[in-house]
Amino acid sequence: MTDLTTSRPAITAARTSWLRKLASANKILIIGGSVLTFIVLAALIGPFIMPYGAEDTSLMDRFKAPSLTHLAGTDSFGRDVMTRVLEGAHVSLLIGLFVVIITMVLGIIIGAIAGFFPKLDNIFMRVMDAGEAFPTLLLAIALAAVLGPGVVNVVLALGIAYAPRTARIVRASVLTLAQQQFVEAARASGASNLRIILYHLIPNALAPVIVQMTFVFADAVLAEAALSFIGVGPPPPSPTWGNIIADGRTYLYSAPWITLFPGIAIFLTVMSLNLVGDGLRDQLDPRLKGLS
Amino acid sequence: MSKPLLEVRDLTISIGSTAAKIDIVDGVSFSVQPNEPFGIVGESGSGKSMIALAIMGLLPKALKITSGTILFDGKEIQSLSQRDMQRLRGKELAMVFQEPSTALNPVFTTGAQLVEVLRRHEGLSPKAARARVIELFGQVGIPSPADRFDDYPHQMSGGMRQRVMIAMALCCNPRLIIADEPTTALDATIQLQIMRLLARLQKETGVAVMFISHDLALVSNFVRRVQVMYAGRLAECGTAEAVFSTPAHPYTEGLMRCAYGLEDRMERLPTIEGQVPTPNRFPKGCRFSTRCAHVQEVCRHVPPPRYALAAGHESACYRHIDFKTE
Numbered sequence: 001m002t003d004l005t006t007s008r009p010a011i012t013a014a015r016t017s018w019l020r021k022l023a024s025a026n027k028i029l030i031i032g033g034s035v036l037t038f039i040v041l042a043a044l045i046g047p048f049i050m051p052y053g054a055e056d057t058s059l060m061d062r063f064k065a066p067s068l069t070h071l072a073g074t075d076s077f078g079r080d081v082m083t084r085v086l087e088g089a090h091v092s093l094l095i096g097l098f099v100v101i102i103t104m105v106l107g108i109i110i111g112a113i114a115g116f117f118p119k120l121d122n123i124f125m126r127v128m129d130a131g132e133a134f135p136t137l138l139l140a141i142a143l144a145a146v147l148g149p150g151v152v153n154v155v156l157a158l159g160i161a162y163a164p165r166t167a168r169i170v171r172a173s174v175l176t177l178a179q180q181q182f183v184e185a186a187r188a189s190g191a192s193n194l195r196i197i198l199y200h201l202i203p204n205a206l207a208p209v210i211v212q213m214t215f216v217f218a219d220a221v222l223a224e225a226a227l228s229f230i231g232v233g234p235p236p237p238s239p240t241w242g243n244i245i246a247d248g249r250t251y252l253y254s255a256p257w258i259t260l261f262p263g264i265a266i267f268l269t270v271m272s273l274n275l276v277g278d279g280l281r282d283q284l285d286p287r288l289k290g291l292s
Numbered sequence: 293m294s295k296p297l298l299e300v301r302d303l304t305i306s307i308g309s310t311a312a313k314i315d316i317v318d319g320v321s322f323s324v325q326p327n328e329p330f331g332i333v334g335e336s337g338s339g340k341s342m343i344a345l346a347i348m349g350l351l352p353k354a355l356k357i358t359s360g361t362i363l364f365d366g367k368e369i370q371s372l373s374q375r376d377m378q379r380l381r382g383k384e385l386a387m388v389f390q391e392p393s394t395a396l397n398p399v400f401t402t403g404a405q406l407v408e409v410l411r412r413h414e415g416l417s418p419k420a421a422r423a424r425v426i427e428l429f430g431q432v433g434i435p436s437p438a439d440r441f442d443d444y445p446h447q448m449s450g451g452m453r454q455r456v457m458i459a460m461a462l463c464c465n466p467r468l469i470i471a472d473e474p475t476t477a478l479d480a481t482i483q484l485q486i487m488r489l490l491a492r493l494q495k496e497t498g499v500a501v502m503f504i505s506h507d508l509a510l511v512s513n514f515v516r517r518v519q520v521m522y523a524g525r526l527a528e529c530g531t532a533e534a535v536f537s538t539p540a541h542p543y544t545e546g547l548m549r550c551a552y553g554l555e556d557r558m559e560r561l562p563t564i565e566g567q568v569p570t571p572n573r574f575p576k577g578c579r580f581s582t583r584c585a586h587v588q589e590v591c592r593h594v595p596p597p598r599y600a601l602a603a604g605h606e607s608a609c610y611r612h613i614d615f616k617t618e
Contacts, residue, residue, distance in 0.1 A: 181394040188348055188389075189409045189460060190382030199408065203399045 029279025035272035039265070043093055046086030054087035055079065055237050063255045073257035075247060085261050088239035092221055093269075095155055095240075099220035100213045102159030103166050108209065110163065111170025112197050116178060125171065128164035136161040136219075137226055144232040151234045158223055162216050169212055173205035207284040214277030218270040225266055241266050295366070296323035297500050298347065298468055303360035305342050305351065305524075307571065314571045316355065317342050317524045324500050326467065329491065331503045331511040331532070333547075334521035337568045340504045342524075344470045348387055349377045365467070383413045386461035388490075390473035392453035396445040402456045403429075403441030406463055413464045428459040433489055451482040455489070462493060468500045476505070487514055508547050512536045517604070520544050523568055523579035526598065530605030540607035542584045578609070586611055 047054065058078035066073040072082035114124035134142075140157035147153040177183065178201065186200050221241070227233035228242025229249070236243050241262040248258030305317040317339040324330045332340045345351045347362055349369055362369040364385065372380065389395040397405055403425050410421040422441070429437030432455040445453055454474065461469050471490060475483040491514045494501045505511045512518055512532040519529040520541065528541040539545045546564040566583040575581050581591040590610055599612040 181389055181391055182397045184350065185387070185389055185395040185457070185460075186397070187350055188381055188387040190378045190380070190413060191409075192378055195412075199400075200397050204397070206399075 026279045026283050028275050029283060032272045032275025032277075032279055035268055036276060039089065039269055039272065040093065043086060043089030046089070047083065050080065050083040050086060052080040052083045054084050054239050063251065065255075066257050072261040073255065075244075075255070075258045076251060081244070081258055081261050084239040084244055085241065085265050088241045088244055088262060089265065091151060091234055091238065091240040092224055092242070092266075095151060095158070095224045095234075096217040096220040096269075098155045099158040099162065100217050102155065103162040103216050104209065104213060106159065106163035107166025108170050108202060108205075111167035112174050112202055112205070114167065115171040115174025116193070116197055116201065121171070125168070128167050131160065132164040134161065137223060140223060140227055141230070141232050144227065149232050149235050154224060154227055154233055158220050162219065166209060166212055166216070169208050170202075170205050173208060174201050177201050177204050208281075211277050211281045211284065214273045214280065218273035218277075221266060221269050221273075225262075296363075297326040297328075297365060298324040298502070299361075299363040300343070300347070301361045301363070303343065303346065303362065304358045305339070305346055305355055306358040307355050313358070314574070315358070315524060316571055317346075319360070320521070320524075320526055321360075322519050322526075322529065324468065324502055326500055327498045328517070329494050329501045329503065329515040331505065331515035331518040332521060333505055333508045333511055333518055334527075335506055335568050337523065337570075338521040339524035340521055341472055344387070344472050344502070344504055347470060348381060348385060379413075382409055382466075383464045384467050386464070386466040386469045388454070388457050388461050388469060388471040388474045391477050392450055392457050393445070393477070395457055396453060398445055401442050401444055402448065402453075403443075406456070406460050409460060410463050424463070425459070428463055429456075432456075432459045432462070432493070433485075434459075450478050451486065454478060454482075454486055458486075458490065458493070462497065462499075465497065466499060468502065469494075470502045470504065472504045473506070474503070475510070476507075483510070490514070508536070508544070520547070523574060524571075525579055525595070526606075526608055527580065528605075528607040530602070530607075534602065534605045540601055540605070540612065541580075541609050542586050542611070543580050544607075546583075546585075 056079060058074070061070070061074050061078040062076060064070050064074040064078075070080050070082070072080070072085065075081055075084070110124055110128065114121045114128075136158070139161045140154065143157035143160070144150075144153050147156070174197075183196055183200055186196050191199070224233055224240060225242035225245060228240055229246045231246065233242045233246075234240050236247065244262040245259045248255065248262075251258055300323065301321050303317055303320045304315050306313040306315050308314055320339070320343065322330075322332075332343065334340045342351065342355065346357060347364070347369065349372070351357070357370055364380070369377070369380075396402060400408075403422070406425045406428065407418065407421040410416050410424055411418070414421075416424065426437045426441055429440055434440050434452060434455050440448070440452075445456075448456065458474075469490075474490065475486050478486060487510065490501060490503075493499070503511050503515055508518070508520065512535065515532050517530065518532045518535050520527045520535065520543065522543045527543045528535055528539065535544060536548070539548050543564070549562045550564065564583055569575065569579070569582060575592065577593045578584070578587075578591040578596050581587050584591065586609075588610060596608045596610045598606045598608045600606050601612065
């Protein structure tokens with residue numbers, strides 16, 4: 001008994017260094033995380049320190065190449081591209097964020113219900129199959145055609161398109177978790193089905209979902225760019241990474257910087273998100289725990 | 293004897309369709325008095341865990357109670373609604389499971405899991421629930437309970453986790469705790485500690501405890517009455533002393549012979565020949581007839597009834613008729 005009490009400080013110490021341990025064990029996660037943090041900070045602070053407005057046109061300064069005054073050059077209206085990329089990050093990242101939220105909520109609810117109630121499983125998952133059969137972008141284009149272009153519609157379309165995959169992941173986790181003894185123990189202590197799902201199943205099924213969400217975020221940023229490129233994304237003049245590229249594509253030969261810089265922003269964001277996703281997957285995978 | 297807290301009458305649990313059904317538990321009856329430590333002993337596959345699950349109303353979907361009744365405090369458990377059953381579970385009927393490592397939710401602290409049960413059944417405030425949990429942790433012998441409150445299950449040893457499970461079972465002052473192989477997954481030294489703890493708590497709180505185990509010798513030290521089961525049927529029941537010192541059923545005798553004492557020096561441990569038959573191979577007559585050393589022709593065809601040997605001591609074996617006629 002006494003050695004149990006004396007070992008307490010060791011346990012607390014192990015808990016406080018949890019973050020440090022996570023970081024040292026996973027370089028990919030650190031690199032991805034730092035790049036992502038940098039992008040988010042740049043998007044938040046950037047527009048305030050830039051001397052130009054994102055929608056300020058200047059006919060004298062059209063198609064200026066990158067220089068010290070215009071770090072990323074100017075576009076066909078003489079707008080500063082760097083300012084627009086930083087400002088555009090808001091919309092692009094927010095779209096990513098809201099798509100993640102919608103996907104997560106829909107995916108978790110549908111997946112948990114399908115996994116827990118065998119009778120509903122077939123109905124729910126066949127609907128998900130049908131949803132998944134649509135190519136993501138085509139579904140988004142179709143929805144945008146029906147509902148009209150706009151940020152909200154893009155988010156809805158992408159959210160609905162990505163939900164089935166997440167639902168499948170949650171369902172698979174719930175199916176195995178429901179057989180675990182702690183679920184039976186919870187039932188033996190009088191927990192209702194709803195409580196078992198919310199308190200015992202979903203929190204335990206979350207790890208793969210979180211990993212999946214980083215990929216959904218990256219996919220959503222890419223999809224927004226693609227949708228804007230074909231003109232069904234959030235409409236101009238408010239900048240998004242997608243519509244800056246769309247604007248610049250006409251001048252790809254004469255002024256490549258207009259497309260280059262939002263392209264780099266998209267590349268960095270998607271790459272860092274994928275790195276974070278890979279890193280988290282290694283970190284959260286119980287089979288790899290204790291190996292490092 | 294006062295009115296029993298739990299009364300199981302002629303319980304039969306079956307698997308499969310009505311055409312090809314197999315009785316996993318066949319016509320088992322027993323009762324547990326309030327404030328009584330009671331034991332059910334049998335090998336794996338004897339149906340003892342199924343009885344526990346049936347009492348909790350948690351039988352897997354494939355299994356059905358095909359006849360008999362389970363009365364808890366005079367109420368028939370099978371006829372209770374889902375909602376009433378939920379209120380009963382955890383509050384009046386609690387269970388301690390075999391595997392303390394998997395019976396706790398890995399993503400919440402042990403304290404939080406008990407708080408959750410307390411708040412649901414007793415409607416305590418978070419603060420009051422926390423204080424009660426720390427008190428319970430102390431009661432089940434967890435050292436520095438206030439610190440342990442915030443530990444996750446994986447930070448505890450198996451014995452500690454089982455103490456947490458016992459605290460969880462105790463937390464709403466239940467009237468019956470079913471302990472299904474509570475010590476099987478633990479080290480031999482911890483085993484005794486946990487059994488002593490359960491026995492002590494049983495005496496202190498006056499809760500009825502139903503021990504389910506395969507270890508006749510261990511259980512009979514802690515219970516007043518014990519029931520030995522074989523392949524879903526009752527083999528023998530009686531007071532722990534009677535069953536332990538004068539086993540009447542050949543199966544119990546065999547079990548006792550297998551028990552290995554420290555002072556025994558033997559070349560080879562005696563065993564009961566063969567294995568428990570799988571449910572689809574249960575023999576027609578006495579289910580022990582395939583392994584019994586005293587098997588007679590009648591055993592193979594007609595299941596033996598229960599014979600009373602002394603007050604409360606019963607055994608289901610034809611041998612007892614011969615004893616009387618001779």
